Amino acid sequence: MIRVAIVGYGNLGRGVEKAIKKNSDMSLIGIFTRRKPETVSSEGSPVFPMAELMNKKEDIDVCILCGGSATDLPEQTPKLTQWFNTVDSFDTHAKIPEHFLAVDKIAKEHQKTSIISVGWDPGLFSLNRLIAKSILPQGETLTFWGKGVSQGHSDALRRVSGVADAVQYTIPNDEIIERLKAGEKLELTARDKHVRECFVVLEEGADQEKIKNEIIEMPNYFSDYDTTVHFISQKTLESEHKQGMPHGGKVLRVGETSEGMKQVYDFSLDLQSNPEFTASVIVAYARACVRLADEKVYGAQTVFDVAPKYLTQLSDDVLRKDYL
Amino acid sequence: MIRVAIVGYGNLGRGVEKAIKKNSDMSLIGIFTRRKPETVSSEGSPVFPMAELMNKKEDIDVCILCGGSATDLPEQTPKLTQWFNTVDSFDTHAKIPEHFLAVDKIAKEHQKTSIISVGWDPGLFSLNRLIAKSILPQGETLTFWGKGVSQGHSDALRRVSGVADAVQYTIPNDEIIERLKAGEKLELTARDKHVRECFVVLEEGADQEKIKNEIIEMPNYFSDYDTTVHFISQKTLESEHKQGMPHGGKVLRVGETSEGMKQVYDFSLDLQSNPEFTASVIVAYARACVRLADEKVYGAQTVFDVAPKYLTQLSDDVLRKDYL
Numbered sequence: 001m002i003r004v005a006i007v008g009y010g011n012l013g014r015g016v017e018k019a020i021k022k023n024s025d026m027s028l029i030g031i032f033t034r035r036k037p038e039t040v041s042s043e044g045s046p047v048f049p050m051a052e053l054m055n056k057k058e059d060i061d062v063c064i065l066c067g068g069s070a071t072d073l074p075e076q077t078p079k080l081t082q083w084f085n086t087v088d089s090f091d092t093h094a095k096i097p098e099h100f101l102a103v104d105k106i107a108k109e110h111q112k113t114s115i116i117s118v119g120w121d122p123g124l125f126s127l128n129r130l131i132a133k134s135i136l137p138q139g140e141t142l143t144f145w146g147k148g149v150s151q152g153h154s155d156a157l158r159r160v161s162g163v164a165d166a167v168q169y170t171i172p173n174d175e176i177i178e179r180l181k182a183g184e185k186l187e188l189t190a191r192d193k194h195v196r197e198c199f200v201v202l203e204e205g206a207d208q209e210k211i212k213n214e215i216i217e218m219p220n221y222f223s224d225y226d227t228t229v230h231f232i233s234q235k236t237l238e239s240e241h242k243q244g245m246p247h248g249g250k251v252l253r254v255g256e257t258s259e260g261m262k263q264v265y266d267f268s269l270d271l272q273s274n275p276e277f278t279a280s281v282i283v284a285y286a287r288a289c290v291r292l293a294d295e296k297v298y299g300a301q302t303v304f305d306v307a308p309k310y311l312t313q314l315s316d317d318v319l320r321k322d323y324l
Numbered sequence: 325m326i327r328v329a330i331v332g333y334g335n336l337g338r339g340v341e342k343a344i345k346k347n348s349d350m351s352l353i354g355i356f357t358r359r360k361p362e363t364v365s366s367e368g369s370p371v372f373p374m375a376e377l378m379n380k381k382e383d384i385d386v387c388i389l390c391g392g393s394a395t396d397l398p399e400q401t402p403k404l405t406q407w408f409n410t411v412d413s414f415d416t417h418a419k420i421p422e423h424f425l426a427v428d429k430i431a432k433e434h435q436k437t438s439i440i441s442v443g444w445d446p447g448l449f450s451l452n453r454l455i456a457k458s459i460l461p462q463g464e465t466l467t468f469w470g471k472g473v474s475q476g477h478s479d480a481l482r483r484v485s486g487v488a489d490a491v492q493y494t495i496p497n498d499e500i501i502e503r504l505k506a507g508e509k510l511e512l513t514a515r516d517k518h519v520r521e522c523f524v525v526l527e528e529g530a531d532q533e534k535i536k537n538e539i540i541e542m543p544n545y546f547s548d549y550d551t552t553v554h555f556i557s558q559k560t561l562e563s564e565h566k567q568g569m570p571h572g573g574k575v576l577r578v579g580e581t582s583e584g585m586k587q588v589y590d591f592s593l594d595l596q597s598n599p600e601f602t603a604s605v606i607v608a609y610a611r612a613c614v615r616l617a618d619e620k621v622y623g624a625q626t627v628f629d630v631a632p633k634y635l636t637q638l639s640d641d642v643l644r645k646d647y648l
Binding site for chain 2: 124133261268312319
């Protein structure tokens with residue numbers, strides 16, 4: 001059995017707890033939190049104060065770090081990698097090289113293995129961007145995100161005077177995707193690739209037309225996009241737009257293998273729960289982390305460094321027989 | 325530069341010749357054929373008789389074996405792996421374990437690296453079946469093939485008395501795919517997953533209705549499928565259905581990460597040229613083969629054993645900075 005600790009228990013940690021239950025070769029030693037354990041209601045797994053983590057050192061094969069990328073992981077991943085094999089989902093793209101170097105140094109010094117920036121983007125999408133480009137050197141790769149809720153854009157809506165509550169979905173522009181797949185060469189900015197759909201609850205007496213215009217014309221957020229605004233009740237917002245955390249997206253590469261010979265590579269995810277799926281990816285890579293550590297492959301790794309066979313509990317023989 | 329030899333020069337070998345031109349770190353030493361070299365017209369690359377291969381041993385980093393799976397590769401891959409790093413596209417699924425063992429033994433004895441069964445299925449599709457299953461342990465994976473020409477079914481049409489020529493397309497059943505993505509649990513046989521479309525040229529005086537019924541009711545090939553038959557002229561068949569070799573398909577996994585929480589993983593290819601795309605995959609893995617040999621990772625490998633970073637000429641630093 002692979003013995004796992006969850007460090008940090010928000011949406012992602014909760015997803016990891018569920019994912020471990022789906023993997024018969026894994027057991028959860030516990031959830032470690034900075035909050036008071038008695039205030040944390042897990043789904044049946046033991047909850048410990050963070051300080052307890054070191055006492056359970058010998059019982060843990062890998063720590064899955066479920067903190068945030070802004071402040072938690074830059075500190076936690078290097079620190080905990082002194083004592084544990086670790087997996088994190090560090091997703092501040094611009095700071096990944098720096099984070100990698102910090103973790104790699106510690107991991108090599110202490111003979112530990114750490115896989116950083118795991119999830120679907122960064123993660124599976126990164127993998128597909130690399131594979132698609134390697135196979136089709138001539139071509140263009142585009143990443144689309146959604147349909148999913150954008151927290152930043154939802155916040156921008158809620159700051160509009162007269163808006164009581166709101167949710168904003170980022171949606172890939174299907175027309176653009178179809179034209180790309182058909183082989184059209186398009187010069188696209190991020191703004192051409194997505195449309196924005198807003199579900200807005202008004203405060204009593206607010207001016208619907210005025211608010212709609214204010215949203216559609218809001219610079220940076222909406223003015224350059226094809227934006228739709230729907231006015232709905234708070235009840236509908238709660239029941240239809242605040243349940244679950246759907247997301248998804250697509251890595252599309254359209255390449256040519258010879259003059260005019262078009263090849264379309266399309267990797268798509270459609271997720272009812274973003275944190276649960278991210279957690280499921282992380283748990284598969286936690287298995288890889290432990291197996292790599294067993295093989296003394298120490299240091300920081302990313303999804304690019306991990307051979308796919310390490311993700312599964314199936315033997316190499318079974319893989320060749322049933323999966324190839 | 326990675327110095328490559330192409331062994332065997334049919335559609336696949338021709339695709340490899342084109343793919344090498346798209347990869348700036350590769351040079352083609354030559355095409356090696358059992359035919360008389362003067363009868364082979366390459367796209368500008370030197371053509372040598374097979375016997376010349378051994379004389380060029382010191383000039384070659386990897387041989388890409390482009391023979392057939394039925395008789396060529398079971399003999400050629402083990403034999404040539406005595407002297408060369410090799411990549412093949414052995415695709416007789418049932419015999420892969422046996423082929424792997426034969427090649428692995430030779431490769432280890434002679435300190436060579438061989439990546440077998442590379443392409444898109446087996447190959448990229450295998451990779452996605454494995455990754456999808458590892459991430460979503462609870463769920464179901466289905467592979468769909470097409471739209472593409474099935475040689476066996478086209479042959480069956482041509483054997484019908486009164487048929488002058490014909491082409492048959494296997495087409496994934498889109499309705500089934502949409503129902504699966506929507507989360508329906510379906511018990512499917514191979515036959516539910518695809519529909520068949522036939523383009524038939526009649527001999528003069530042939531009875532169209534009779535032939536149509538004979539096709540639709542043909543056991544094994546058509547009777548259990550939703551089959552459409554179009555009668556067209558030889559000229560249309562030549563111009564619209566015998567140019568290029570389109571193919572493609574889809575690996576679809578619909579899984580649940582918790583009760584009722586559906587996650588859809590979809591990897592799709594839409595290829596205007598099946599052999600050119602297969603060749604492009606093989607060329608990327610030929611790069612991996614040489615890099616693994618440089619790291620003394622000897623023996624037979626499959627796509628499951630190869631970390632994605634080996635497929636590209638980009639450095640690990642660039643990958644982390646720009647692709648993660």
